[in-house]
Amino acid sequence: xxxxxxxxxxxxxxxxxxxxxxxxxxxxxxxxxxxxxxxxxxxxxxxxxxxxxxxxxxxxxxxxxxxxxxxxxxxxxxxxxxxxxxxxxxxxxxxxxxxxxxxxxxxxxxxxxxxxxxxxxxxxxxxxxxxxxxxxxxxxxxxxxxxxxxxxxxxxxxxxxxxxxxxxxxxxxxxxxxxxxxxxxxxxxxxxxxxxxxxxxxxxxxxxxxxxxxxxxxxxxxxxxxxxxxxxxxxxxxxxxxxxxxxxxxxxxxxxxxxxxxxxxxxxxxxxxxxxxxxxxxxxxxxxxxxxxxxxxxxxxxxxxxxxxxxxxxxxxxxxxxxxxxxxxxxxxxxxx
Amino acid sequence: xxxxxxxxxxxxxxxxxxxxxxxxxxxxxxxxxxxxxxxxxxxxxxxxxxxxxxxxxxxxxxxxxxxxxxxxxxxxxxxxxxxxxxxxxxxxxxxxxxxxxxxxxxxxxxxxxxxxxxxxxxxxxxxxxxxxxxxxxxxxxxxxxxxxxxxxxxxxxxxxxxxxxxxxxxxxxxxxxxxxxxxxxxxxxxxxxxxxxxxxxxxxxxxxxxxxxxxxxxxxxxxxxxxxxxxxxxxxxxxxxxxxxxxxxxxxxxxxxxxxxxxxxxxxxxxxxxxxxxxxxxxxxxxxxxxxxxxxxxxxxxxxxxxxxxxxxxxxxxxxxxxxxxxxxxxxxxxxx
Numbered sequence: 162x163x164x165x166x167x168x169x170x171x172x173x174x175x176x177x178x179x180x181x182x183x184x185x186x187x188x189x190x191x192x193x194x195x196x197x198x199x200x201x202x203x204x205x206x207x208x209x210x211x212x213x214x215x216x217x218x219x220x221x222x223x224x225x226x227x228x229x230x231x232x233x234x235x236x237x238x239x240x241x242x243x244x245x246x247x248x249x250x251x252x253x254x255x256x257x258x259x260x261x262x263x264x265x266x267x268x269x270x271x272x273x274x275x276x277x278x279x280x281x282x283x284x285x286x287x288x289x290x291x292x293x294x295x296x297x298x299x300x301x302x303x304x305x306x307x308x309x310x311x312x313x314x315x316x317x318x319x320x321x322x323x324x325x326x327x328x329x330x331x332x333x334x335x336x337x338x339x340x341x342x343x344x345x346x347x348x349x350x351x352x353x354x355x356x357x358x359x360x361x362x363x364x365x366x367x368x369x370x371x372x373x374x375x376x377x378x379x380x381x382x383x384x385x386x387x388x389x390x391x392x393x394x395x396x397x398x399x400x401x402x403x404x405x406x407x408x409x410x411x412x413x414x415x416x417x418x419x420x421x422x423x424x425x426x427x428x429x430x431x432x433x434x435x436x437x438x439x440x441x442x443x444x445x446x447x448x449x450x451x452x453x454x455x456x457x458x459x460x461x462x463x464x465x466x467x468x469x470x471x472x473x474x475x476x477x478x479x480x481x482x483x484x485x486x487x488x489x490x491x492x493x494x495x496x497x498x
Numbered sequence: 499x500x501x502x503x504x505x506x507x508x509x510x511x512x513x514x515x516x517x518x519x520x521x522x523x524x525x526x527x528x529x530x531x532x533x534x535x536x537x538x539x540x541x542x543x544x545x546x547x548x549x550x551x552x553x554x555x556x557x558x559x560x561x562x563x564x565x566x567x568x569x570x571x572x573x574x575x576x577x578x579x580x581x582x583x584x585x586x587x588x589x590x591x592x593x594x595x596x597x598x599x600x601x602x603x604x605x606x607x608x609x610x611x612x613x614x615x616x617x618x619x620x621x622x623x624x625x626x627x628x629x630x631x632x633x634x635x636x637x638x639x640x641x642x643x644x645x646x647x648x649x650x651x652x653x654x655x656x657x658x659x660x661x662x663x664x665x666x667x668x669x670x671x672x673x674x675x676x677x678x679x680x681x682x683x684x685x686x687x688x689x690x691x692x693x694x695x696x697x698x699x700x701x702x703x704x705x706x707x708x709x710x711x712x713x714x715x716x717x718x719x720x721x722x723x724x725x726x727x728x729x730x731x732x733x734x735x736x737x738x739x740x741x742x743x744x745x746x747x748x749x750x751x752x753x754x755x756x757x758x759x760x761x762x763x764x765x766x767x768x769x770x771x772x773x774x775x776x777x778x779x780x781x782x783x784x785x786x787x788x789x790x791x792x793x794x795x796x797x798x799x800x801x802x803x804x805x806x807x808x809x810x811x812x813x814x815x816x817x818x819x820x821x822x823x824x825x826x827x828x829x830x831x832x833x834x835x
Contacts, residue, residue, distance in 0.1 A: 274625075274654075277621045278621065278625070278627075280618070281617070281618035281619075282618075282622075284614045284615065284618045285615070285618050285619075285622075288611075288615070288794055290615075290794065293791065293794060294790060294792070297775070297776075297790060297791070298783040298790065300775070300778040302777075302778050306775065306792075308792045309792055311799040311801075312799055313799050314799035315798060315800040315801040316800075317611075317801050317803060317804060318800045318803065438634070438637070438643065439634075440639075441637040441638055441639050446635040447635070452631060453635065454627050454630065454634070455631070455634040455645045457627065457630060457648055457651075460652075461625065461648025461652060462650050462651035462652040463650065463652040463653075463654040463655045463656065464648075466654060466655065467654060
């Protein structure tokens with residue numbers, strides 16, 4: 162049997178078992194020499210030093226200590242970081258790219274549950290399922306059954322505006338093909354030709370707001386995207402519009418959104434907020450046209466396995482000399498989430 | 499231009515505009531001679547008699563009066579009933595089949611929004627989205643953030659049990675292929691080979707209950723399906739199971755379900771109930787593990803158009819001599835919804 166490359170886990174123990182259940186560890190150990198009983202959350206100390214000295218591949222995830230120049234100096238044989246989670250931004254210092262290491266992220270796999278959540282919320286939100294369920298539950302004998310009417314509801318024939326053709330955004334675009342909807346896309350990094358290929362009409366942010374019955378946010382949190390949905394743009398939305406945010410809370414001006422939703426003119430489904438968590442008793446929690454979920458759209462529970470599967474497949478591609486599906490290029494750090 | 503067959507609308511005015519918006523009426527009038535200004539909700543009186551005397555096709559929908567022997571006697575040229583809604587059971591007397599009329603129903607089109615609702619609820623239910631959103635909204639400063647954990651949640655790797663490979667059931671089966679789930683099917687009218695073709699393992703009702711993390715009901719309401727999910731079978735469900743019902747309330751013993759959900763052992767997402775509507779203040783409304791929506795999964799609002807599109811396409815197929823996609827055979831009346 163040829164010598165297998167040495168790999169090391171650096172993931173928080175709470176996340177490890179979900180991301181790498183035993184059958185995935187078995188698959189991984191057919192590819193690399195890795196100790197599943199040890200996963201580092203600090204690179205200090207002699208055990209970490211000994212592991213880094215041999216490591217060719219780092220398998221990282223939530224809770225991984227930042228990989229910087231000092232870590233690299235201790236890991237002369239390191240050639241790849243395979244991250245079994247979404248963004249590598251916080252965990253990977255730019256020096257990693259300067260030294261020519263291959264970096265891969267499982268953001269593609271994490272995008273799947275986020276897109277599933279988004280489509281579910283588009284379908285149910287467009288049908289006013291949550292507000293009608295609330296009115297039904299609060300019904301009083303003898304009063305009009307105002308939850309019955311579905312006048313004008315439903316996703317069919319609606320205009321859906323996507324902010325950002327990110328990984329999640331692209332999965333959402335693909336799933337939206339099954340519906341008879343018009344799709345608008347705002348993404349400054351996407352050409353008109355590519356937007357057309359994705360089935361969307363490229364528009365400006367203001368036009369997207371003016372024309373979309375439903376807006377779903379899939380942009381990264383960057384200084385220039387902060388509050389991209391501000392009071393002025395929220396006012397551009399048509400009456401009855403629904404804003405869905407599974408990206409980052411800072412993309413929306415929370416105070417402006419709170420004011421707009423308080424009037425009942427627009428609705429919101431938010432998996433992320435700013436601040437997060439939203440303080441107990443925040444007015445958004447009590448609004449019948451707002452549903453707030455506690456940052457659960459991404460991989461959780463049994464979905465964590467998707468990240469591990471992606472990472473193991475990346476290791477396999479890496480060793481087989483096949484291009485990585487999750488390869489992160491240094492120039493992407495400026496605009497990815 | 500060749501003479502176009504004469505057709506007559508028999509649909510309640512409240513449903514007419516949604517099912518047959520003007521562009522669909524225009525398409526229909528290229529196929530048949532029909533008066534869009536007149537839609538009958540009674541076949542009594544001279545106007546109806548005159549229309550029936552000429553009618554070759556009846557375009558029916560919600561609010562259509564029952565087509566029985568007397569109506570047929572007044573409509574000697576009638577050869578087809580094209581129903582732009584779900585079931586034809588209540589509206590079409592068996593004599594219609596005896597006289598050799600072609601009957602078509604748009605149940606296939608109505609199944610689409612029901613299946614979309616079901617998949618959305620499977621995704622969000624498996625993730626405990628609704629109960630976690632409720633706990634998040636009710637948060638108190640300083641108390642544990644028990645809504646954060648997604649331990650064990652998510653559809654990935656779960657077992658989903660379908661009761662009934664009805665039209666809706668088949669759409670759900672098709673959509674479930676996008677997920678990594680094990681699928682069980684109970685349907686006494688489906689062979690093992692067909693179940694396999696549908697991607698499901700055929701099982702008994704009891705086995706389905708024992709093994710399914712999520713159960714979704716797509717069976718017709720018949721005397722023999724009444725309370726098929728009764729106290730005994732609900733007790734077979736594994737801890738944490740979720741029951742989704744978009745079919746008919748009578749398929750589940752509501753009292754038994756109320757008792758089971760009250761313990762917190764199982765959860766439910768119900769679009770239909772027995773009785774329906776559920777009386778104000780019913781204990782199910784207040785349970786954090788139960789979501790009740792007011793019979794809105796089927797075509798509503800903009801989705802009504804799906805029914806009209808299907809009906810117009812059926813008329814086109816009928817006139818072109820192409821087999822109808824929604825053809826109802828008399829022997830189906832015994833087991834369809």
